[in-house]
Amino acid sequence: MSVPLPTIDQIRDAAARIAPHAIVTPVLRNAELDALAGAQLYFKCENLQRGGAFKFRGACNAVWSLSDEEAARGVVTHSSGNHGNALAMAAATRGIAAHVVVPEGAVRAKLEAIEKAGAILHRCAPTIAAREAKAAEVQQATGATLVHPYADTRVMAGQGSLVAELLAQSQGLDAIMTPVGGGGLSAGCSIAAHGLDPSIAMYGAEPAGADDAVQSLARGARIDHFTPDTVCDGLRTLIGEPNFHALREHQVEIITVSDEESIQAMRLLWQTLKLVVEVSSATVLAAVLKQRDRFAGRRVGLVLTGGNVDIDALPW
Amino acid sequence: MSVPLPTIDQIRDAAARIAPHAIVTPVLRNAELDALAGAQLYFKCENLQRGGAFKFRGACNAVWSLSDEEAARGVVTHSSGNHGNALAMAAATRGIAAHVVVPEGAVRAKLEAIEKAGAILHRCAPTIAAREAKAAEVQQATGATLVHPYADTRVMAGQGSLVAELLAQSQGLDAIMTPVGGGGLSAGCSIAAHGLDPSIAMYGAEPAGADDAVQSLARGARIDHFTPDTVCDGLRTLIGEPNFHALREHQVEIITVSDEESIQAMRLLWQTLKLVVEVSSATVLAAVLKQRDRFAGRRVGLVLTGGNVDIDALPW
Numbered sequence: 001m002s003v004p005l006p007t008i009d010q011i012r013d014a015a016a017r018i019a020p021h022a023i024v025t026p027v028l029r030n031a032e033l034d035a036l037a038g039a040q041l042y043f044k045c046e047n048l049q050r051g052g053a054f055k056f057r058g059a060c061n062a063v064w065s066l067s068d069e070e071a072a073r074g075v076v077t078h079s080s081g082n083h084g085n086a087l088a089m090a091a092a093t094r095g096i097a098a099h100v101v102v103p104e105g106a107v108r109a110k111l112e113a114i115e116k117a118g119a120i121l122h123r124c125a126p127t128i129a130a131r132e133a134k135a136a137e138v139q140q141a142t143g144a145t146l147v148h149p150y151a152d153t154r155v156m157a158g159q160g161s162l163v164a165e166l167l168a169q170s171q172g173l174d175a176i177m178t179p180v181g182g183g184g185l186s187a188g189c190s191i192a193a194h195g196l197d198p199s200i201a202m203y204g205a206e207p208a209g210a211d212d213a214v215q216s217l218a219r220g221a222r223i224d225h226f227t228p229d230t231v232c233d234g235l236r237t238l239i240g241e242p243n244f245h246a247l248r249e250h251q252v253e254i255i256t257v258s259d260e261e262s263i264q265a266m267r268l269l270w271q272t273l274k275l276v277v278e279v280s281s282a283t284v285l286a287a288v289l290k291q292r293d294r295f296a297g298r299r300v301g302l303v304l305t306g307g308n309v310d311i312d313a314l315p316w
Numbered sequence: 317m318s319v320p321l322p323t324i325d326q327i328r329d330a331a332a333r334i335a336p337h338a339i340v341t342p343v344l345r346n347a348e349l350d351a352l353a354g355a356q357l358y359f360k361c362e363n364l365q366r367g368g369a370f371k372f373r374g375a376c377n378a379v380w381s382l383s384d385e386e387a388a389r390g391v392v393t394h395s396s397g398n399h400g401n402a403l404a405m406a407a408a409t410r411g412i413a414a415h416v417v418v419p420e421g422a423v424r425a426k427l428e429a430i431e432k433a434g435a436i437l438h439r440c441a442p443t444i445a446a447r448e449a450k451a452a453e454v455q456q457a458t459g460a461t462l463v464h465p466y467a468d469t470r471v472m473a474g475q476g477s478l479v480a481e482l483l484a485q486s487q488g489l490d491a492i493m494t495p496v497g498g499g500g501l502s503a504g505c506s507i508a509a510h511g512l513d514p515s516i517a518m519y520g521a522e523p524a525g526a527d528d529a530v531q532s533l534a535r536g537a538r539i540d541h542f543t544p545d546t547v548c549d550g551l552r553t554l555i556g557e558p559n560f561h562a563l564r565e566h567q568v569e570i571i572t573v574s575d576e577e578s579i580q581a582m583r584l585l586w587q588t589l590k591l592v593v594e595v596s597s598a599t600v601l602a603a604v605l606k607q608r609d610r611f612a613g614r615r616v617g618l619v620l621t622g623g624n625v626d627i628d629a630l631p632w
Binding site: 023026028029031047048050052267270271273274275276277307311312314316 | 339342344345347363364366368583586587589590591592593623627628630632
């Protein structure tokens with residue numbers, strides 16, 4: 001594992017570092033959803049974070065962790081989704097350049113948002129190899145620091161900062177559940193939660209069509225070839241190497257949900273909680289409702305990761 | 317004016333009375349919307365209130381203002397919308413009966429929600445005369461206390477409670493804007509705002525197709541015959557008599573907006589603020605964007621009144 005996991009102290013530092021820029025997102029409760037689940041649910045609303053997703057935390061911590069000299073050369077990443085946008089916004093808070101490598105065929109609206117946030121776009125072929133090659137090329141040409149979307153210590157530490165807020169806002173929890181994609185959120189949150197209260201049970205929600213984390217945990221080694229097939233566009237990434245180790249170390253139990261279950265849960269969140277959330281975020285509610293007995297009577301924190309949805313193309 | 321306006325002390329009492337039951341809703345800010353408006357906008361998210369609308373505040377204050385003897389006989393209202401639902405939920409917090417008179421032809425989903433909240437429905441013909449007659453009949457038969465949706469001192473006091481929260485959450489404001497329908501919210505908020513800080517300028521937003529408040533203020537007397545024509549279903553009521561006097565006394569300036577402007581603002585709130593809000597709520601943002609010069613550079617509180625939307629029939 002070449003990328004070290006963050007420590008609880010690094011997560012605390014991250015929280016302090018991003019405080020001037022990030023939003024302390026609210027935690028919402030809802031009597032109707034509690035009754036449905038038979039549990040006390042605490043929704044951490046990262047869809048209300050800057051840029052509409054938790055990704056701003058990790059990107060912001062990475063940007064403000066750089067020395068002045070490093071910062072002057074900018075940052076680079078390959079992501080056409082929420083992380084690209086978050087890195088662009090984070091770079092803007094420090095007034096430095098952000099280079100974002102995007103594959104041909106990426107959603108135009110997302111690219112426009114990234115450009116609007118001030119990033120320089122670099123196009124490449126839509127393969128992982130082409131993205132990594134282009135990012136390396138930009139790094140060499142500019143001296144920019146690579147900020148990986150999830151396999152990055154500073155990014156994981158930034159994501160973990162939300163757990164300290166959640167625990168303070170809810171006066172303690174029995175369990176916390178996050179969606180699992182690349183695993184940056186799950187890793188950061190697990191380290192933060194157990195650093196503050198080792199008794200908290202950590203859970204992940206993964207789409208059945210992208211269950212590489214479940215399979216990796218079952219066989220005890222990370223799967224690195226897998227073609228995800230799910231409507232949850234934010235969770236199509238494979239779990240990262242350091243992230244996989246964090247999930248094992250912190251005994252994160254993963255519950256898989258069907259796309260249909262996630263879409264129904266998304267609808268329920270819109271109608272009941274009055275929040276615009278992505279289908280990827282809704283996996284956590286789908287998982288709690290699917291395994292009702294497991295969560296009955298417990299205080300469960302659910303991380304609603306983002307709200308960047310095309311409201312003209314809703315999945316129901 | 318037979319119904320007295322609440323005093324600031326009654327609003328303070330209301331805030332304390334509903335505190336065990338109501339949610340202290342978050343105030344959200346958004347850099348993108350601030351830039352669009354050229355102002356500092358503070359969104360008071362009453363769509364995140366219990367029942368999905370600010371109406372719970374007034375209904376809850378009315379229910380808990382009753383003596384034990386009065387409470388034992390229940391409460392009654394005529395409203396198939398958010399107030400009927402709010403009164404049902406408020407009555408449930410005290411374990412008393414709620415009677416809700418609903419016109420034939422009311423939206424089935426809304427009626428189901430009111431019944432689910434525990435109310436007894438009473439059907440009548442879809443005219444104001446029939447609704448009032450049926451409510452009077454229920455009152456006589458049961459001894460229940462009438463809780464009018466807006467022309468009621470306790471209801472206005474309850475709605476006003478949100479302003480004290482908003483001012484504390486925003487560290488002071490130059491202006492506050494609410495939508496204007498029956499005027500219970502606007503009256504309560506104006507009295508609360510000026511009781512706490514007389515320098516705050518009060519604004520209302522009214523659909524052009526339901527501008528009876530604007531017309532009433534212009535001619536100095538309340539219009540009581542008017543057929544509203546607007547997509548803003550929460551604002552189709554005529555302004556109440558005591559409410560009209562409150563608006564005059566507190567020099568509430570009303571800005572009218574077209575349905576098209578409200579629908580565009582609603583879309584913007586969904587996409588940018590990541591909140592499910594009703595089109596009636598979006599009138600306040602539409603008004604600020606329409607009169608950009610008037611609000612430039614000011615700290616403006618905007619009350620997002622509710623989020624009870626049929627997500628299968630969006631107006632865009």
